[in-house]
Amino acid sequence: MKISFHGAARVVTGSKHLITLTNGKKLLLDCGMFQGMGKDTDAMNRHWGFDPEQVEYMILSHAHIDHSGLIPKLIADGYKGKIHCTNATKDLTAVLLEDSAEIQEDDVKYENKRRAAMGMPYLKPLYTIDDAKRAVDRLLPKEYNEWFKVSDDIEAMFTDAGHIIGSACVHLKITENGKVKRITFSGDIGRYRDVILKSPQNFPQADVIIMESTYGNSLHDNAVSTPDQLLHWIQKACVEKKGKLIIPAFSVGRTQELLYDLNQLELERRLPELEYYVDSPLSVDATHIVKNYPEYFNNRIQKILKTDNDPFGFKGLKFVKTVAESKMLNFKNGPYVIISASGMADAGRVKHHINNTIESSRNTILLTGYCEPRSLGGKLLRGMKEVKIFGVEKQVNAEVGQIRSMSAHGDYDDMCQWLACQNPQEVQKLFLVHGEYDVQQSFRDRLHKKGFADITIPEMHFEIGI
Numbered sequence: 001m002k003i004s005f006h007g008a009a010r011v012v013t014g015s016k017h018l019i020t021l022t023n024g025k026k027l028l029l030d031c032g033m034f035q036g037m038g039k040d041t042d043a044m045n046r047h048w049g050f051d052p053e054q055v056e057y058m059i060l061s062h063a064h065i066d067h068s069g070l071i072p073k074l075i076a077d078g079y080k081g082k083i084h085c086t087n088a089t090k091d092l093t094a095v096l097l098e099d100s101a102e103i104q105e106d107d108v109k110y111e112n113k114r115r116a117a118m119g120m121p122y123l124k125p126l127y128t129i130d131d132a133k134r135a136v137d138r139l140l141p142k143e144y145n146e147w148f149k150v151s152d153d154i155e156a157m158f159t160d161a162g163h164i165i166g167s168a169c170v171h172l173k174i175t176e177n178g179k180v181k182r183i184t185f186s187g188d189i190g191r192y193r194d195v196i197l198k199s200p201q202n203f204p205q206a207d208v209i210i211m212e213s214t215y216g217n218s219l220h221d222n223a224v225s226t227p228d229q230l231l232h233w234i235q236k237a238c239v240e241k242k243g244k245l246i247i248p249a250f251s252v253g254r255t256q257e258l259l260y261d262l263n264q265l266e267l268e269r270r271l272p273e274l275e276y277y278v279d280s281p282l283s284v285d286a287t288h289i290v291k292n293y294p295e296y297f298n299n300r301i302q303k304i305l306k307t308d309n310d311p312f313g314f315k316g317l318k319f320v321k322t323v324a325e326s327k328m329l330n331f332k333n334g335p336y337v338i339i340s341a342s343g344m345a346d347a348g349r350v351k352h353h354i355n356n357t358i359e360s361s362r363n364t365i366l367l368t369g370y371c372e373p374r375s376l377g378g379k380l381l382r383g384m385k386e387v388k389i390f391g392v393e394k395q396v397n398a399e400v401g402q403i404r405s406m407s408a409h410g411d412y413d414d415m416c417q418w419l420a421c422q423n424p425q426e427v428q429k430l431f432l433v434h435g436e437y438d439v440q441q442s443f444r445d446r447l448h449k450k451g452f453a454d455i456t457i458p459e460m461h462f463e464i465g466i
Helices: 038-046 071-076 087-118 129-136 226-240 254-267 281-291 299-304 323-329 349-357 376-381 412-419 437-449
Strands: 002-007 016-020 026-029 057-059 083-086 139-142 148-151 154-160 168-176 179-185 208-212 244-248 276-279 317-320 336-340 364-367 386-389 392-395 399-402 429-433 462-465
Touching: 002 429, 057 148, 071 087, 071 129, 083 087, 087 129, 087 139, 087 281, 208 412, 226 244, 226 254, 226 336, 226 364, 226 399, 244 349, 254 276, 254 281, 254 336, 276 281, 276 323, 276 349, 317 323, 323 349, 336 349, 349 386, 364 376, 376 386, 376 399, 412 437, 429 437
Parallel strands: 026 057, 057 083, 083 139, 179 208, 208 429, 244 336, 244 364, 276 317, 276 336, 364 399
Antiparallel strands: 002 016, 002 462, 016 026, 148 154, 154 168, 168 179, 386 392
C-alpha cells in the first residue's frame, strides 16, 4: 500500500493523508482546511492533489477546521462515502462547518465589494451553508476503544487524544495478501496536564505512525498559572489603561479554557468587575456541546462540578449572538474584554474587532495559542508595525501580548509521553506531519535518540510505499 500527504505537510494546517491499498481502495484520514497561509490560502484549499471521486472511505480525527473544514467541498467534488468519527466530533463538526460556511460567505461578500469598486472579478466561497449541512449527514459516529469495520480489509478504532472534546487518535488494521499492517494516526495530541480534559490514552503497538509535531521543539510555560497571566493582562489593559482587551480564541477548546480560567478567578474573588463578551455564535454553541460530555472531563473538573454546576460561567459574562450586537461593541467605549474567533485572527468577528481597535494604544490584543506565521496573529506576534486587514494597511499601535501556556497541543514532553507505550524497534516507519519544518527537524532528532529509526518529514503531495 501507499500513503500520500496532501496537507499539514511541513505546515501546521490542512490535515489530509491518503492511504491507497494495493487493490486500489483509498482511505482519507482527515480533510482539513489550510488556514493562515496568506495569499496562497485560497488556492491551496481549492486544489486537492488527488481525485475526491476515487476516495471510498474517510475517517475524521476531530472537529477543528484544519482537520474537518474541507469535508463539504470533498463531497461536492465527488466523495460518496460515509465519514467515521466520535459522537462528540459529529456534534462539534456540525456547528463548525456551518460557521465556516457563514464566515466564507460573509468574507467573500465583503471582499467582493472591494473588488467591484476596483473592477476585479468576483470570488466564490469554497462551499455554502447548504453544502455544510449536507456534509453533516455523512458523519457516522463510533465509540472510543471499540474496533469497527470500515471495509472487508480495513478495521479501525478510536482512542481519546485529549486535545478537544471528542478528539481521537485513529488506529487501523489493514489486511493485504493475508498480512496485517498496523497504522496509527495521532490526529492532534493533547496535554497530560490539561485543565479540563482527560490525558491522551495509551494505544496498541503500531507498525507505521503518522504523528503531529506542532510543538516539537517547545515546552509549554507552566511556571505561571494561566489564570494569573489572564489577570495580569486584564488589569493592565482594562483597569490601568481603561481600554479594550481583544482575545482571539478558537471556538472549540480555547474559548472554554478561557471561560474556565476566568471562572476560577471569580471563585477566588480576584476577577475585576467588567463586562466579558464572548462574541461568537459558534463559541456559544460549542460551549453547550462541551457541557454535554462531562464524562470526558478530568478528575479535577469532576470534583468542581459537585460544587459549581457551571465551571464556564461567571459574573459579567455576556454571549453575543447577532451581527448587530457584535457591531455595536465597536461603538462601545472600554474597558471590557472580548473573546472571539478565530484563534489566528485571520477570519470571523475577531478580525473586525482588531480592525477597529488596533490603531489605538489604549487597546490590547492578547494571543493565546499557535498562529501560523503568515496569519494576522502571526504577524502581530512577530512585532510588525503595519498589517493589512481587509485590504487596508493599519498601524499597530495597540499593545500585543501572548499567553504561551494555553495550548491544546502537547509539547515535546507530552508527545514523547504519548509515544512511550510503543516499542521503537517494532515501528517500521514514523511520519511527522502538522508542524513547521524546522520544528519537525528538531523533533526528529529527539525521537532518533529515543530509538525510532526511520523518520520521514513528508513534503506536500509526497507519496511512499508502506
